[in-house]
Amino acid sequence: MKINEIILRHIKMDLLHPFTTSVGTEYDKDVLIIEAKTDSGYSGWAESVSIKEPIYNEETIGTNLPIMKDFLFPLVLEEALDHPSEVAERFRSIRGNFNAKAAVEQAVWDAYAKEEGRTLSEVLGGTKKEIDVGVSIGITETKEALLEKVRDFIDAGYKRIKVKVKPGWDIDVLEAIRETFPDIELMADANCAYTLEDIDHLKKFDRFGLMMIEQPLDHDDIIDHAKLQKHLQTPICLDESLHTKEDVRKAVELDSCRIVNLKVGRVGGLTETLAIHDLCMEKNIPMWCGGMLETGIGRAHNIAITSLEGFTYPGDTAPSSHYWERDIISPAVEMKDGIIHVPDRPGIGYEPDGDYIETITLYKERFTSIRK
Structure with a gap:
């Protein structure tokens, strides 16, 4: 499997109700969405769970962006993969940044499952x-x-x-x-x-x-x-x-x-x-x-x-x-x-609503492989 393009989107969604914990209250949610496209035409989707402030852990959507763009995306795009578990091995030299790593890796897992014609489960x-x-x-x-x-x-x-x-x-x-x-x-x-x-x-x-x-x-x-x-x-x-x-x-x-x-x-x-x-x-x-x-x-x-x-x-x-x-x-x-x-369709089993996602997208950037 070859990931030849990654699309990064920053979207914003309003929560139905404020959510309060001992560390703060959330009223809305900024989310980084990752779409990993394969050379055979499949798209794998995932999101970072980071939020705007470093109050759950040290990561934020602001810290995720440069880590993904400068380090993680190039490691995924550089060579073909036999299995998505290889992504974690490529990321091993990068310390921490767990949320950012997970978002990229999960998108690859979804793409892999779709290529296999099997559910992610x-x-x-x-x-x-x-x-x-x-x-x-x-x-x-x-x-x-x-x-x-x-x-x-x-x-x-x-x-x-x-x-x-x-x-x-x-x-x-x-x-x-x-x-x-x-x-x-x-x-x-x-x-x-x-x-x-x-x-x-x-x-x-x-x-x-x-x-x-x-x-x-x-x-x-x-x-x-x-x-x-x-x-x-x-x-x-x-x-x-x-x-x-x-x-x-x-x-x-x-x-x-x-x-x-x-x-x-x-x-x-x-x-x-x-x-x-x-x-x-x-x-x-x-x-x-x-x-x-x-x-x-x-x-x-x-x-x-x-x-x-x-x-x-x-x-x-x-x-x-x-x-x-x-x-x-x-x-x-x-x-x-x-x-x-548990859905029985390939990959994550749910289809991202592309038209709606575009309406709530604040930022979008495409990253492509240097080696085809």
Whole structure:
């Protein structure tokens, strides 16, 4: 397979509702869309999960642009590929920049699956025909507003409820949810809002029967999470701390992490995702696929990876209508009774809406191979 052209688009989309976590509020989403074209006429699509500010990790759409243009695109365009996993090997000499790497690599995976006439799920080794869906609820103005959201999502069929927490918005909130909905599958996501000085406070979470507490401590920490886990009955799930298979191995061996939130963008792409998946299967560590407010293109990649056997918990891959008035794919990602069906068409299984994408494109540039 030869990638002979890459089209980079910067688009902007308005969220249906503001999304608030312990680190900030998002009202809209700037997205970098990658289209990788093969010499046989197929297009593979992916997106970067980077946002405008370096508040989730150090990457932004502004830092992604030069890395892609000056380093990643030339490495993909220079020579033919036998398999998309070779992209990760070509990128190995470039440190960090996981979101940027993932976006480029995922587009190649989609193109490869389409050339093979197979779904991306099949190419990755997925076995499920449908996936269970959870939902992530941001911080609201009042507990009453949060409880109303929880009720609406339960009625819609979501299999798991995740709520964002932070100091001052945690114990009372979880208590209110548990009193109102005692039997739901519930987890809390702290987005790095606590420290080891909060151990006694975090121990109070145990009484709510949570599936897990996600990333309570620093974004780059593994050691202190192991110390915290010794004091908690609630399993700790790591997110921001895990970028590679080696990070996961160390976290598991230290007992810093009993559950893994896998975000393809955070770990640099699908090749590393597969390596982490296999390690978690070997170590009996449950996994689920986290979300980054993706458009339908990124959401389609998440559906494909969640079809793998090791993804045992409902992920954050909610349907398009949860975030967008109009998504950029056709058909939109739809959910029924808390389930999304894995598409059976080649590649990611959804068709990007080219005409609509053009109307929301702020910047577009084409990159072509020097060696044909």
